[in-house]
Amino acid sequence: MSEAWxxxxxxxxxxxxxxxVRGVSLTVGEGEIVAVLGxxxxxxxxxxxxxxxxxxxxGGTIRFMGRDLTNAGSAERVRSGMMLVPEGRQIFVSMxxxxxxxxxxxxxxxxxxxEKDIKAVYERFPNLAERRDMKATVLSGGEQQMLxxxxxxxxxxxxxxxDEPSLGLSPLFVEKLFSLIQELNGEGLSILLVEQNTHxxxxxASRAYVLELGRVTLQGAAADLAADAALAEAYLxxxxx
Amino acid sequence: MSGYWIxxxxxxxxxxxxxxxxxxxxxTGQLNLGGAGFQALGAYAAAYLAMEMDQPLFVTIASGxxxxxxxxxxxxxxxxxxxxxxxxxxxxxxxxxxxxxxxNSDALGGATGLPVPTFIDWDVPAIAAVxxxxxxxxxxxxxxxxxxxxxxxxxxxADLMGVNVRMVRVCAFALGxxxxxxxGALYAHAYSFVEIQVFNASLSIYVLLxxxxxxxQTAWGPxxxxxxxxxxxxxxxxxxxxxxxxxxxxxxxxxxxTPPDESWRFVILGVATVLxxxxxxxxxITRTMVERLRPLNRAPRAARAEAAE
Numbered sequence: 001m002s003e004a005w006x007x008x009x010x011x012x013x014x015x016x017x018x019x020x021v022r023g024v025s026l027t028v029g030e031g032e033i034v035a036v037l038g039x040x041x042x043x044x045x046x047x048x049x050x051x052x053x054x055x056x057x058x059g060g061t062i063r064f065m066g067r068d069l070t071n072a073g074s075a076e077r078v079r080s081g082m083m084l085v086p087e088g089r090q091i092f093v094s095m096x097x098x099x100x101x102x103x104x105x106x107x108x109x110x111x112x113x114x115e116k117d118i119k120a121v122y123e124r125f126p127n128l129a130e131r132r133d134m135k136a137t138v139l140s141g142g143e144q145q146m147l148x149x150x151x152x153x154x155x156x157x158x159x160x161x162x163d164e165p166s167l168g169l170s171p172l173f174v175e176k177l178f179s180l181i182q183e184l185n186g187e188g189l190s191i192l193l194v195e196q197n198t199h200x201x202x203x204x205a206s207r208a209y210v211l212e213l214g215r216v217t218l219q220g221a222a223a224d225l226a227a228d229a230a231l232a233e234a235y236l237x238x239x240x241x
Numbered sequence: 242m243s244g245y246w247i248x249x250x251x252x253x254x255x256x257x258x259x260x261x262x263x264x265x266x267x268x269t270g271q272l273n274l275g276g277a278g279f280q281a282l283g284a285y286a287a288a289y290l291a292m293e294m295d296q297p298l299f300v301t302i303a304s305g306x307x308x309x310x311x312x313x314x315x316x317x318x319x320x321x322x323x324x325x326x327x328x329x330x331x332x333x334x335x336x337x338x339x340x341x342x343x344x345n346s347d348a349l350g351g352a353t354g355l356p357v358p359t360f361i362d363w364d365v366p367a368i369a370a371v372x373x374x375x376x377x378x379x380x381x382x383x384x385x386x387x388x389x390x391x392x393x394x395x396x397x398x399a400d401l402m403g404v405n406v407r408m409v410r411v412c413a414f415a416l417g418x419x420x421x422x423x424x425g426a427l428y429a430h431a432y433s434f435v436e437i438q439v440f441n442a443s444l445s446i447y448v449l450l451x452x453x454x455x456x457x458q459t460a461w462g463p464x465x466x467x468x469x470x471x472x473x474x475x476x477x478x479x480x481x482x483x484x485x486x487x488x489x490x491x492x493x494x495x496x497x498x499t500p501p502d503e504s505w506r507f508v509i510l511g512v513a514t515v516l517x518x519x520x521x522x523x524x525x526i527t528r529t530m531v532e533r534l535r536p537l538n539r540a541p542r543a544a545r546a547e548a549a550e
Contacts, residue, residue, distance in 0.1 A: 052401060090395055091398075092391050092395060094390050094393065094458060094528060095390060103399075106388065107403040
């Protein structure tokens with residue numbers, strides 16, 4: 001495995017008496033796609049919220065590129081290269097497509113370079129370019145997901161975290177999305193992919209973690225997990241291999 | 242110009258500035274129902290400095306703005322911890338506390354109020370209103386304006402983009418408080434007298450209505466809202482008796498042309514308010530509407546994008 005960029009150690013997240021994440025240690029290396037799998041309520045979203053600084057972990061540490069970011073705010077994490085694409089394609093509803101993309105570069109001061117990056121996003125997603133001055137809410141669900149990914153790219157992340165990106169998308173768009181994730185990964189971006197679509201996630205990931213009730217119950221190479229009988233039973237409906 | 246028009250332009254200018262003060266908070270998703278409190282702070286700061294300390298006009302007006310802004314900044318930290326209806330109640334309570342303190346303060350004239358020696362004509366408020374309006378339009382077109390909208394749209398995602406949501410809200414709230422204070426200082430000098438009864442709860446409600454019914458999505462909203470609700474009662478002042486006469490004439494009732502009760506103007510205003518809430522819940526002026534009225538803006542932009550290809 002290459003050098004770890006993101007590293008959590010014994011991470012705990014609690015809301016009042018609810019223990020959402022229990023002692024999770026995971027790593028994402030340079031240029032890796034790592035999947036985090038699990039059913040609803042397994043703690044996947046809480047884990048991401050802690051990673052992005054939206055909730056303070058009650059225990060453990062988060063390190064990124066050698067820096068301790070356990071208690072850092074969201075801005076510091078974005079600056080150091082972590083960017084989260086939230087669940088449900090949360091675009092800014094009052095804004096145009098272009099303004100949404102501008103928000104991705106909120107912390108950047110190099111305006112001309114931001115414009116260049118936005119142009120690159122338009123080249124990647126011609127649909128967005130055509131609708132740049134329209135309200136982002138007129139986009140289809142799939143296009144909104146592309147916008148959310150594009151917006152995150154404007155922040156020039158080193159690690160992109162995606163929270164259930166395939167949720168509610170048509171099978172065709174899910175295919176497109178996963179090949180996009182692979183494409184971005186090929187360009188050097190590390191990916192932390194939180195998914196319920198276990199089949200697809202294991203297909204593109206190099207490694208995966210399975211969360212159950214906030215704990216990592218299984219981890220390993222994606223190919224091994226895909227063949228694992230226990231995982232198959234829990235998430236793949238125990239289809240014969 | 243007649244005294245009537247001078248008075249109308251003065252109050253219109255003050256209301257526009259006041260509405261922009263509340264707009265800045267509302268644009269970040271914070272309903273501020275304490276407008277009268279901030280306006281009273283500005284008015285009394287200006288009045289006190291003019292009356293008791295003989296300060297020149299620019300000092301008193303600037304001080305009114307600064308006092309309201311600084312107090313707005315200070316209370317925004319605790320008060321912006323509240324959300325939704327509790328924030329509305331919190332800001333409302335703040336205005337009541339300000340009114341109570343002034344009412345019980347001998348230095349500020351208590352219930353009798355304070356005379357203000359330096360008089361300003363309609364031109365000072367009008368110029369100030371133009372500067373404030375241009376300033377808010379400019380502010381909303383900057384990156385800060387974009388960030389303000391992002392916080393209004395979705396504070397969680399704004400935070401994900403690295404926006405300091407709390408700081409944006411505090412700044413917008415404090416800047417808004419300063420504008421409300423400016424409107425109060427102008428009021429003090431334009432009317433040569435301040436009394437706390439003027440800065441009451443219904444004033445806070447009215448100014449919030451200007452913003453919500455005018456539209457809080459763009460800087461056009463408060464301008465139209467304040468103008469509409471300042472001018473409509475005035476327009477009704479003339480048309481209402483004429484209307485009554487016409488109705489009575491049609492019904493064949495003779496000699497009943499006594500002017501109708503003043504309160505009818507406010508009944509009609511109330512009905513207009515309810516109708517606007519039903520038919521334009523996003524306010525009179527929405528972003529979609531502004532964008533549709535700007536086809537000229539889009540054409541060069543598209544051409545520019547093509548040229549860049």
